[in-house]
Amino acid sequence: MPIWKRNLFVCWFGMFVTGIGMSQIAPILPLYIKQLGVQDSGSITQFTGIAFGITFIVSAIFSPIWGIAADKFGRKPMLLRASLGMAIVIGSMGFAHNVYELIGLRLLQGIITGYSTACTTLIATQTDKEHSGWALGTLSTANISGSLLGPTLGGFIAEHFGLQNSFFVTGGLMLVAFITTLLFVKETFTRQHKHAPRMKEVWSSIPQKGLTITMFITGLVLTIAMYSIEPILTVYVTQLSGNARHAALIAGITFSASGLANILAAPRLGKLSDRIGAHKIIFVSLIVAGIIFIPQAFVSNPWELAGLRFLLGLAAAGLSPSVNTLLKKITPDTLTGRVFGFNQAATYLGAFTGSVFGGQVAGWFGFRAVFFMTSGLLLLNALWVYQKVYRTLNKSSQAA
Template sequence: MLSTKRKEDARSDIPSAKGQMPLWKRNLIVCWVGMFATGIGMSQIAPILPLYITELGVTGDGMINQLSGIAFGVTFVVAAIFSPIWGSAADKYGRKPMLLRASLGMAVVVALMGFAPNVTVLILLRVLLGTISGYITACNTLIATQVDKGNAGFALGTLATSNVAGSLLGPIIGGFIGDTFGLPPVFFITGSFMFIAFLLTLFFVKENFVPPEKKNEKMKEVWKVIPEKRLTAVLCVTFFVIMLGLYSIEPIITIYIKDMTVDLTHLALISGLAFSASGVGNVISASWLGRISDRRGAHKVLLVSLITAGLFFIPQAFVHTPWELMGWRFLLGITLGGLTPAVITLVRKITPEAHVGRIFGFTMSAQYLGIFGGAVFGGQVSAAFGIPTVLLITGALMFIAAVWVYLFVFRRFHNKKEGLIADAV
């Protein structure tokens, strides 16, 4: 463990001069811009992925749905394996090196996808992407370890808006480029955005990192010093279920829109707008919900957001036009601003400072596994029963997650005044 002096030296949220902006705020601005560029780049791919798979020679809606789900999700299951490894490395060597590694590696691999000769190579490149990815996770870890706990919800909520704002513009840009110049250029431009994130990190992110005295702690040893083991595991399961539900529909929205419109001329652009609709709502709500979580409790925001998300998923199964779908996805996006930041904030509150990176790594593994499971689940169920069935099941899953959170998370944090939970230091 760090000595008291070393802990004070490691605190990078304290300004070095009176009146100077705290380091966490400066890094929040830089990470926001970097994650915004990353969000634009990565989200350009999602709506055109089924179209790109078709261009690579795959035929039949069922097969396209299944391969889209696999190609989209395989990145995340591999990332789930490597996330704890990179999280451990971040605790040992600092968060900035992880940001540089992830952004540069992703820039190269994503650009190579534009040269894929067939769907097999595309999927293999997405496997490699999962191996080296983690820029967004590293940003969250950096800010979470620098910000004071009274501003954690606001900081993480604001940071979440960056990726969402980028994701808002990305599908529209990707759809426009795909319609105008073809699909491979989308990957080249995405790689360029990732390289911009690398340059921003290299020159502007600052970190006063103090290496721990023990560099080779095994996970068993780390787990022993986690004060709330059961609650940490419960939050990881919660994150998994949330992502499973949210990403069951993401890879197949393009196919859903294709089934409800006769105008296929601008399919990629319309699909991009549908993707972006939830992003608009998320950007509007994330910082606001973060402030509420700081004042009222992230556990309350998480519970209410899950319930309202379930309510907004179900009507999407009965829409008849892309514009109706966009409206409901906008309302859904407002609720999504209270999910991921709330889980991350709760995990941070119960995790000791020296092990935030590693525990965040396992939390992100749960997220990635949920994304993979949701993508594959959505592809398989839609191929067998249709996309509306996926939306109905997803709505039900949000309600189940709300019950789970109430029983195992909400009541625990609500009873904090009785001393059942103590913030980690």
């Protein structure tokens, strides 16, 4: 088996577990905060928002830093640092004595994260051009799978074995990821710069700056779009079904529909991007995703919504791996870690912004406005991609 395929398998498992670790706290966080001594419902809500959001904000700040470190010291050391660090920090959350210790550990989790960035950089630099789209598409399904399973796993363990054990189990899985990375990931790394170049020098070394910025913003917009419905999903499903008793279960199925479609379609669309060009997949996927958001505002029952969310997942599956594939092709190998670090930062920022955006828009203008505004955001992004990326790369290929 080629080294890059073995590394892909190990990185997939590690990113899958990391996705679980980042998402498993969502359904149990308010309950755990109450168990830590906060009884007032208003205070529980406030502390929950702080504890949940702080990890993504801090991760957005530190992802570029770990990307620089990956280019400087190698990708495998960053994988080992992140997996062992998260194993310790997430496991320690089960020993928190009060809500402030929990928030501090969530902040620390955001600081030490970077497993996904290092994995993406490692696979992008090791995989040959003919297979890069398929490899990055396969890798992109790992975090999605973990994010889907995380809330379910966290809730199941908390209900049957206690809230603290959710953290212990996830910490144990991260420790397994650390051990498998240590034993099986192979990297031959040669440091290119004795002295780390300054940010100005790095930016001047990027050959296609406009395309790079467009890809960062596309990743940001996509994440905002996918997270915009999260704050309103359960309430929207309750309104559609008229049955609050099973709203959480139906909302979970509805949310999972897009993730399941993404898992099924991402490797295939990644392989297609290897054949026809990543820029074409990005452009078409943005248009289709933008259109599919519109009928979600007019559904009459939750199953129609779930079906449309599945179609949305099929469309969105072409975006993240194609963005990574295009970034890989236009970025020198010596700067890949930095570039993917900034791209990951945009993704974390999009997760936080999307959740806030969806909740605020729904509160001010109603549920339907969330779908309309998100659709408009994606279609505007598609227009920009057409002007800045699609036409530029098509002209380049014709000239070649």
